[in-house]
Amino acid sequence: MDDLKFGIRNKRGDWAPSASLELPPFWARPVSLPKVLAWVPEYLWPWNAFHLTTALLWWFFVVPDVAVLKTLSWGWALWLYAVNAAAIFVFYGSVELFWYVKRKQGTRFKYNGKFPADQPSDVFWFKSQNIDNFLRSFFISIPLWTLVEVLFLWAFANTWATWLPWESYWPWLVVLGLISPAIHEVHFFCIHRLIHVPILYKWVHSVHHNSVNPSPWSSLSMHPVEGFLYHAVAFWHLLIPSNPLLAIYQLHLAGFGAVNGHIGFDKLELTEGQALDSHAYAHYLHHKYFEVNYGGDGLIPLDKWFGYWHDGTKEAEARMDARFKKKKERLNAKANRA
Template identity: 75%
Template sequence: MDDLKFGKRNKRGDWSPNAPLEVAPFWTWPPKFLSLLKWIPEYLFPWNAFHLATTMLYWYFVIPDREVMVNLNWGWALWLYAVNAAAIFAFYGSIELIFYVKRKQGNRFKYNAKFPSEQPSDVFWFKSQNIDNFLRSFFISIPLWTLVEVLFLWVFANGWVPWLSWADHPVYLCILILLCPAIHEVHFFCIHWLIHQEPLYKWIHSVHHNSVNPSPWSSLSMHPIEGFLYHAVAFWHLVIPSNPIVALFQLHAAGFGAVNGHIGFDKLEITENTPLDSHAYTHYLHHKYFEVNYGGDGLIPLDKWLGTWHDGTKEGDIRMEARFERKKARVNAKASGTN
């Protein structure tokens, strides 16, 4: 597949799409109904449908009975960790194997033309981004994912929060599932912006940003505090009247969905003529520029409302540089005033 039909390359060989990033179409005025009709299936398929499918598989084949979850014990907690780790190894690992190890499509549609294995650095354990990211994922973030999972299932099982039944509240729970990505985006923006502020960035978030050229294993490579806060999005369903299946979907959209922003490719060539959109560009620009696109794809466009949105265009570069200059001027003014 010719990626230059969809985008362009710079002198370093880095690829970027022709089309600018856009927020969800229902935020535009006047309304663009055709854009909205096109957006709806893209919102549902394939990624949210995949997360819902994994949720249902977990609920029927992995999650213990309610009677078991009433009591905290290592047995079912370790079982959930083992399944989570195996699932991430299979899902992330297959993407890593096909597109980064075997390099099935070379660097077609790859934002950064280089691969992490070509860029050893002292900031990583063993000077390897892949080894560092893999170990942090499986020994820090996935255990914290499991901790969040165990805690909300335990709370639901004990009846300490409402466990709404599908029989009594089918419409409400279906709407809540549709709103889960919006909850994720708001939660992610808030914690993400917070840990970008000093000294939290240096202490916490810099671990994740060591991966300037992210790959699948970068997705869950986090400091423990960030790893817990990121997956704690599922705890909103202990505040909102909900159901553990919905909370589990919320968790899967975070855990499995983290790979979307770190795939590194705009499209994955499933077959010669069948590309799969990754929706990775928004977050790739965040890894590239650090202080833009703190949220997601613009489902809830907090970045646009607060002036940190970058749509991948030259105009986006100009707006970003102007904001950086204003920030620099404020810092200089404050420093001169202090002195």
């Protein structure tokens, strides 16, 4: 595919889409019903459908019986970790293998024209972003993902949370499933903005931001505090009357879904004429500029409401630069007063 039909490439080899990021059409005024109806399939397919499918597979084939879940034990906890780790290895690893190791589409549609493997740095373990990110994912974040999973399954099994059966409460549970991505977006924005507070950024979130040029293994490369807070989004289903299947779905939106913002490519070419949209650009801009797009794609446009939204346009860049300038002026004035 010719990526220059969809965007532009600068002198450094970095690619950017021609189209600016847009909020979901139901936020536009006046609301266009045809645009909303056209957006619904994009919302459901393929990513949210994939995460729901994996949640169903976990519920029916991986999660132990309720009688087992009532008692905490290393046996079933380690089983869940093994399955989670294996699934991430296959899922993330497939993207890494084809698009970063074999480089099957070169730098077509790649936001940053360089590959992390070609840029050793002292900020990473063994001077390798790939090794560093891989180890942090499998020995920090995925164990914390599993800890959250164990805790909410244990809580549901012991009736410490309201477990609604699908037979009687399916309308509410369907609605809750449909808004689970919105729950993820609000939770992610809140904890993400929190760990950008200077002291927390220095000691916690900077670990993730070492990957300025993110790749699939960067997705779950986090400090333990961030790793726990990020996956703790599933605990909302202990507060809301829900079902453990939806808690697993919520967890998979976070765990498997983290790769979306870190793929590094706008489109993944599947065949000569077909490509899969990654929806990675909003979060790539966050990794590039650090203080924009704390949430996701704007399903709940908190970034827009709080003035952090960057849609990839020159106008957004100008607004960002003006905000950075005011921030610098405030810091300088504070330093002069001291």
